[in-house]
Amino acid sequence: MTPKQKLEAHSSEFRKEIFSFSEKIHFAVGYGASNATLIEADNSLIIVDTLESTSAAKELLVDFRKISNKPINTIIYTHSHRDHVSGATVFAGKNNPTIIARPAQTNMLGAKEVADISVARARRQFAINEPEWVRINLGIGPAERPLTGLGAGILPATQLVTGEREKHLIDGIEVELVAAPGETADTMLVWLPKKRILIGADNYYKSFPNLYPVRGSVYRDVAKWVESLDIMREFEADVLLPGHTRPVTGSKTIQSVLKDYRDGIAHILDTTLLGMNQGLTTDQLAEVVTLPPHLADKPYLQEYYGSVAWSVRAIFTGYLGWFDGNPTNLFPLPAREEAKKMAELVGGEEKLLDAVKTAVSKKEYQWALQLADHLLALEVHLDQARKLKCTALKALADQQINATARNYYLSYAHELCGEL
Ligand SMILES: [Zn+2]
Numbered sequence: 001m002t003p004k005q006k007l008e009a010h011s012s013e014f015r016k017e018i019f020s021f022s023e024k025i026h027f028a029v030g031y032g033a034s035n036a037t038l039i040e041a042d043n044s045l046i047i048v049d050t051l052e053s054t055s056a057a058k059e060l061l062v063d064f065r066k067i068s069n070k071p072i073n074t075i076i077y078t079h080s081h082r083d084h085v086s087g088a089t090v091f092a093g094k095n096n097p098t099i100i101a102r103p104a105q106t107n108m109l110g111a112k113e114v115a116d117i118s119v120a121r122a123r124r125q126f127a128i129n130e131p132e133w134v135r136i137n138l139g140i141g142p143a144e145r146p147l148t149g150l151g152a153g154i155l156p157a158t159q160l161v162t163g164e165r166e167k168h169l170i171d172g173i174e175v176e177l178v179a180a181p182g183e184t185a186d187t188m189l190v191w192l193p194k195k196r197i198l199i200g201a202d203n204y205y206k207s208f209p210n211l212y213p214v215r216g217s218v219y220r221d222v223a224k225w226v227e228s229l230d231i232m233r234e235f236e237a238d239v240l241l242p243g244h245t246r247p248v249t250g251s252k253t254i255q256s257v258l259k260d261y262r263d264g265i266a267h268i269l270d271t272t273l274l275g276m277n278q279g280l281t282t283d284q285l286a287e288v289v290t291l292p293p294h295l296a297d298k299p300y301l302q303e304y305y306g307s308v309a310w311s312v313r314a315i316f317t318g319y320l321g322w323f324d325g326n327p328t329n330l331f332p333l334p335a336r337e338e339a340k341k342m343a344e345l346v347g348g349e350e351k352l353l354d355a356v357k358t359a360v361s362k363k364e365y366q367w368a369l370q371l372a373d374h375l376l377a378l379e380v381h382l383d384q385a386r387k388l389k390c391t392a393l394k395a396l397a398d399q400q401i402n403a404t405a406r407n408y409y410l411s412y413a414h415e416l417c418g419e420l
């Protein structure tokens with residue numbers, strides 16, 4: 001299978017379906033980018049996570065109503081990311097439910113001071129508004145889904161969980177709420193001890209995890225994420241309901257999946273830190289740090305969503321900041337000056353353009369991008385430089401198993417060239 005075919009095959013993870021466990025727990029996959037759970041309590045319903053848009057929530061509510069007509073009195077957020085909280089108004093209706101969450105410590109799109117660029121980059125990461133063929137899937141969710149009311153139906157928490165572990169009895173249902181930072185610092189597990197079902201937020205889904213999102217975010221604490229996976233293993237759950245992708249069932253399977261997942265993340269973290277202490281730079285580490293062979297072929301550690309190389313860069317920056325240790329990079333030449341010297345080196349701007357064309361024709365697409373950027377910095381042969389860059393971006397997109405990279409390449413090409 002080519003990488004693109006692998007990514008296409010991964011779409012089966014998001015087939016629309018409601019899974020029912022022990023008659024009372026119903027788990028919806030494929031209605032939006034993320035999953036949601038319905039728990040039938042004695043006289044009411046509990047909803048865990050509410051999808052990314054009011055339109056997706058409306059579709060799901062119609063199907064949940066086929067299961068039960070009891071009032072929705074409780075909503076629980078596993079974390080504050082927009083794709084999990086944006087359908088709350090739909091489920092709440094006029095019922096004014098209790099909304100339980102940990103105190104929100106991160107924003108969906110990073111700090112509000114950089115909201116404009118964060119939104120722009122998120123649109124590229126998810127290829128929002130791009131033609132349908134661009135998005136094979138999101139890596140962790142279906143490409144085509146209801147987007148009307150995206151981010152529109154968020155309700156604030158009315159009951160904050162401030163303890164590390166809290167036991168609650170909600171209308172006859174025993175629930176344990178457990179702090180477990182992962183994609184966000186405010187991530188919370190929902191453990192249903194009677195049913196041995198663990199709702200695991202985004203600490204696990206069937207892809208290498210997004211330790212760093214290219215839309216940009218504050219540092220995601222990878223060491224804490226590993227600890228959280230260890231907490232998840234302690235429950236020895238019979239059913240694991242992830243924030244994205246299909247449920248995992250069977251205690252043995254869940255234990256081995258969670259162990260591999262935590263070992264994979266821990267390996268990337270430890271190897272990166274070791275290399276940093278040995279003086280390796282960000283670029284060097286991004287090149288050499290990989291998953292060990294016994295984990296690299298696991299279906300749940302394929303890089304459909306997160307990327308090992310990006311994670312390595314994030315860890316480096318998270319611990320040491322942007323400086324890679326090489327003094328060449330303390331005060332590098334401005335891009336335009338470097339490009340000018342590069343053009344002189346190859347015998348002029350025409351030759352530089354020829355080199356980009358040659359790189360594209362030899363299918364050296366990354367090299368073509370790097371060379372084309374010199375022409376763009378010089379602001380010469382702009383039309384051709386843009387077109388060649390777009391050709392390279394489109395070719396690279398089709399070589400990617402990583403949905404995020406694919407979406408970003410193609411969205412950017414669309415912006416740069418005005419067409420795809
Ligand atoms: Zn999510």
